[in-house]
Amino acid sequence: MPLSKAEWLALEKKVHELRMLTLDTTKWAGSGHIGGGMSALDVMTVLYHKYMKIDVQNPKWEDRDRFILSKGHVGIAYAPLLCDLGFNDKEMLKTFNLSNSKMGMHLDSNKIVGVDASTGSLGHGMSIAVGTALAARVTGKDFKTYVLLGDGECDEGSNWEAAMSAAHYKTTNMISFVDRNKCMIDGRTEDVMRLEPLADKWASFGFEVKVIDGNNIKEICEAVDEALANTSDKPYMIILDTIKGCGIDYMEDNYTWHYGAIDEDNYNKAKASLEKFYEKRIARVEKEAE
Amino acid sequence: MAGGLTYTAIDSTSLSTAEIYGQALVELGEAHPEVVALTADLAKSTKIGEFQKKFPDRFFNVGIAEQNMFGVAAGMARAGLVPFLSTFSQFASFRSADQLHTDLCYQNVNAKVIATHSGTSFGQAGSTHHAICDLAVVRSIPNLTVICPADGVETYNAVMAAYETPGPFYIRINRGFDRVLYKDSNYGFELGKAVTVHEGTDLTIIATGSCVFQAWEAAQFLDQNDGLKIRVLDMHTIKPIDKEAIIKAVMDTRRIITVEDHNVIGGLGSAVAEVMAEAGKGCAFKKLGHQDAFAPIGLHEDIMNAVGIDSNGIINAVRETMKMDFEEDDNWDDEV
Numbered sequence: 001m002p003l004s005k006a007e008w009l010a011l012e013k014k015v016h017e018l019r020m021l022t023l024d025t026t027k028w029a030g031s032g033h034i035g036g037g038m039s040a041l042d043v044m045t046v047l048y049h050k051y052m053k054i055d056v057q058n059p060k061w062e063d064r065d066r067f068i069l070s071k072g073h074v075g076i077a078y079a080p081l082l083c084d085l086g087f088n089d090k091e092m093l094k095t096f097n098l099s100n101s102k103m104g105m106h107l108d109s110n111k112i113v114g115v116d117a118s119t120g121s122l123g124h125g126m127s128i129a130v131g132t133a134l135a136a137r138v139t140g141k142d143f144k145t146y147v148l149l150g151d152g153e154c155d156e157g158s159n160w161e162a163a164m165s166a167a168h169y170k171t172t173n174m175i176s177f178v179d180r181n182k183c184m185i186d187g188r189t190e191d192v193m194r195l196e197p198l199a200d201k202w203a204s205f206g207f208e209v210k211v212i213d214g215n216n217i218k219e220i221c222e223a224v225d226e227a228l229a230n231t232s233d234k235p236y237m238i239i240l241d242t243i244k245g246c247g248i249d250y251m252e253d254n255y256t257w258h259y260g261a262i263d264e265d266n267y268n269k270a271k272a273s274l275e276k277f278y279e280k281r282i283a284r285v286e287k288e289a290e
Numbered sequence: 291m292a293g294g295l296t297y298t299a300i301d302s303t304s305l306s307t308a309e310i311y312g313q314a315l316v317e318l319g320e321a322h323p324e325v326v327a328l329t330a331d332l333a334k335s336t337k338i339g340e341f342q343k344k345f346p347d348r349f350f351n352v353g354i355a356e357q358n359m360f361g362v363a364a365g366m367a368r369a370g371l372v373p374f375l376s377t378f379s380q381f382a383s384f385r386s387a388d389q390l391h392t393d394l395c396y397q398n399v400n401a402k403v404i405a406t407h408s409g410t411s412f413g414q415a416g417s418t419h420h421a422i423c424d425l426a427v428v429r430s431i432p433n434l435t436v437i438c439p440a441d442g443v444e445t446y447n448a449v450m451a452a453y454e455t456p457g458p459f460y461i462r463i464n465r466g467f468d469r470v471l472y473k474d475s476n477y478g479f480e481l482g483k484a485v486t487v488h489e490g491t492d493l494t495i496i497a498t499g500s501c502v503f504q505a506w507e508a509a510q511f512l513d514q515n516d517g518l519k520i521r522v523l524d525m526h527t528i529k530p531i532d533k534e535a536i537i538k539a540v541m542d543t544r545r546i547i548t549v550e551d552h553n554v555i556g557g558l559g560s561a562v563a564e565v566m567a568e569a570g571k572g573c574a575f576k577k578l579g580h581q582d583a584f585a586p587i588g589l590h591e592d593i594m595n596a597v598g599i600d601s602n603g604i605i606n607a608v609r610e611t612m613k614m615d616f617e618e619d620d621n622w623d624d625e626v
Contacts, residue, residue: 062370109368109397117368118397121388127361128393134362135369138326138348145365158389161358169350 003221005289007050011217012285014084015045016278019247021080021093023270027262029076029097032105035257037077039181039215039242040148044069044081046220047146051228056086059113065143066116066132070125071150071179073259075107078115082107087114123156125149126176130162133171144228145174152184155193160205166235167206175227176207176237179214181244183255199239207237214240217281218288247277298474302442307468308406310442312337314449315374319345322372322453328363329376330356335465336376336406356381360389367399372453378412379405379421379462383428394458395433402452402459408438409499409551410585410593411464417584421462426556428460429529435481436528438462438550438558440502443472444526447479455481462499466590469503471524482527484535490519493574493608494539494546498525498558500590501549501578501599508604520608525558536565545574545611549599554579574614576607 003011018041026032044067048054052065069078076096083090088103095101102111106120117128129147136143149159166174180198182189189195203209208230212219220240227236244258245251248270251260262270297310305313318325319341326348327341333351342349352359356377363373375382382390382405394401405424412419428436435457439445445463452459471487479485487502488509497505502524509520521543523535539546546566548559559577566573578599585593594600598607 066369068365117365118392121392123357124361124389124393127358127389128365128368130358131362131365131367131373132369133365134350135366135371138366138371139324139369158355158357158361161352161355162361165352165355165358165362168353 002290003218005285008217008285008289009282011046011049012278012281014049015041015217016274018045018077018080018084019274020271021084022077023262023267023274025076025080025093025096027267028094031259031261032076032097033073033259034076034262035183035244035251035254035260036071036150036179036181037074038246038248038251039244040071040074040179041077042215042217043148043177043179043220043240044078046217046224048081048085050221051224052146053143059087063141063143066145068117068125068129068132068145068147069119070147071122071153072106072119075105079103079107079112082112082114085114088112122150122153123158126159126162126166129174129176130166130169130171133174134169136173146177147174148177148179151178151180151182151189151195151198152192154178154195154198163202163205163207170233171235172230172233174235175224176235178237178239179242180239181242183244183253183258185258187255202237202239206234208232208234209237209239211239211241214242215246247274249273296475297443297446299443299470299472302468302470305442306337306466307442307445307463308337308465310446311404311449311463312340314446315341316344318449318453319348324370325372325374325453326350326366327374327376328352328359330354330359330381332377336404338376356386357389360386361393363401364389364393364397364399367401368397373401374404375401376404376406378419379408379424380419382460383421383424387427390428391431395431398433398457400456403461404449405460405462407465408462409464411466411500411551411590413588413590413593416587420585422551422553422580422585423556424462425528425552425558429556429561434458434460434529436460436462437526438499438528439526440499440524441468441471443470443475444479447475448526451479451481464500464590468500471503471506482530482532484532485524485526486521487524488520488522490521491543492518492520492545493611494521494523494543495549495604495608496523496525496536496539496546496558496562497549498528499551500594501551504594504599504601505549505604507601508608511601511605512608516609518608518612528558528561531561531565533565536562537569537571540566540569540571540573545614547576547578547604547607547611549578549604551594551599552579553582555582574611576611578603578607
């Protein structure tokens with residue numbers, strides 16, 4: 001279904017609010033994985049606010065769609081999204097990463113409502129997603145499972161075990177994403193451990209692969225629509241070409257912002273940058289909306 | 291008991307321990323549609339082929355990819371299934387340790403790991419396939435219940451208890467046939483409670499897995515030949531361990547020997563020592579098992595003999611320990 005202008009604008013507004021809330025959370029926490037959080041927020045917002053079948057009042061609803069955040073370190077962006085939806089009290093964000101908080105850097109699915117899997121150790125999420133998708137098949141349910149991997153995470157061999165099994169079991173009821181922001185802790189992905197040709201790798205493992213601008217709401221929606229309409233027996237992989245730190249000019253495409261501290265000065269600069277970024281994105285909607 | 295069947299010594303002599311597990315799994319599969327089975331190219335070796343035949347839609351062979359198997363199982367369990375994962379102990383505990391720790395135990399999902407070919411029961415395969423360090427790893431993971439059954443009949447009880455008890459389990463069983471200890475499955479198996487298989491007051495042998503039969507045989511021999519009354523405890527549940535039975539053994543017999551087909555570091559012996567030390571009571575104590583060395587290659591019984599965890603080794607250790615200075619009085623001041 002084509003994205004209407006009103007829907008697009010609403011999604012832009014929501015993701016802007018969540019970028020701001022993620023920045024606030026990072027400030028409250030003192031520091032956090034803000035770079036990857038900013039690159040991943042567009043897809044997470046689109047999934048939760050446009051596509052996923054969830055019930056905030058019944059978070060363990062058996063028929064809900066699932067989202068597995070395999071790059072669990074961006075809990076700093078995922079927690080604001082879940083709190084904003086109403087799964088958890090927003091006040092909790094002020095305790096993020098602090099001693100005795102339920103809300104640690106990597107979200108605990110037994111403590112934070114709405115989290116479908118406890119992740120953090122990389123290379124686990126896709127296997128969990130395959131298991132979730134297979135469980136839907138065994139129990140005759142039609143929910144979808146979405147999984148978001150980091151690109152650096154693709155170095156982990158276990159992902160490729162999971163990829164083989166997704167293709168083998170034809171888990172077309174799951175949609176996978178890689179947040180291809182091209183940065184990892186120690187440097188650029190291509191310098192630390194070459195990933196390219198990444199799309200070819202996934203294709204050769206038996207996936208339908210689509211590469212899109214992962215910080216473009218419209219492109220994400222079109223890709224998800226296409227993945228949902230997939231009639232082949234191959235599982236679907238959407239590689240999100242993204243920018244680390246997306247929206248905060250001094251962080252953008254800078255791997256040193258994988259994890260960083262936010263002080264008052266940084267915070268104000270980031271906020272101003274996010275406002276400008278939002279204006280630009282709205283202007284794009286005005287220009288490109290159907 | 292979840293199962294309607296009673297397993298007997300006859301089953302145990304005609305079926306290997308893993309085959310009994312395979313049958314128990316079929317029984318669970320028939321009764322409970324949420325039970326699914328996973329393996330990593332070891333369906334034949336772990337004897338779950340019957341489940342595969344009966345329930346092909348609930349059977350998943352993920353290929354030689356243990357890490358993925360554990361993650362897949364975690365996803366299934368969180369979506370309401372009860373997965374039973376079968377692979378060799380060494381791979382279940384080491385190859386996929388991070389997934390066991392995080393996906394199964396941290397998330398506290400209802401998944402059951404049946405770790406076969408434990409200890410040196412796949413003796414000829416060598417140290418790559420011996421699992422003599424697995425207990426040290428799995429025992430330290432929160433939320434995980436760890437069981438090491440003594441024989442096929444006890445394996446049946448352990449598998450049924452695992453189904454009935456929510457949460458992750460690690461059940462460590464042997465390759466091939468185990469010596470038969472229990473006549474049938476109705477002997478009062480209870481999770482976390484040791485079974486006294488031989489009563490005595492001179493010394494207590496606390497054994498687990500295949501060593502329980504050996505300890506029982508040694509106790510009978512020592513009774514007949516040395517006039518020693520040896521208590522033998524089948525410590526099938528390694529975690530949570532039966533602290534009460536251990537302290538009672540310290541108080542009643544003042545001499546304890548632990549026996550396990552595992553390194554003496556981190557397994558049953560360490561668990562028993564921790565309980566004793568914390569209780570503040572010392573006693574004559576010996577840990578039999580692999581003495582921090584990789585095992586030789588050979589038949590299981592030959593390795594057990596070489597390492598001193600068969601009945602001969604246990605008899606020798608009992609005789610030595612009986613000479614250790616722990617008196618049968620109530621005055622602990624000179625001993626603690």
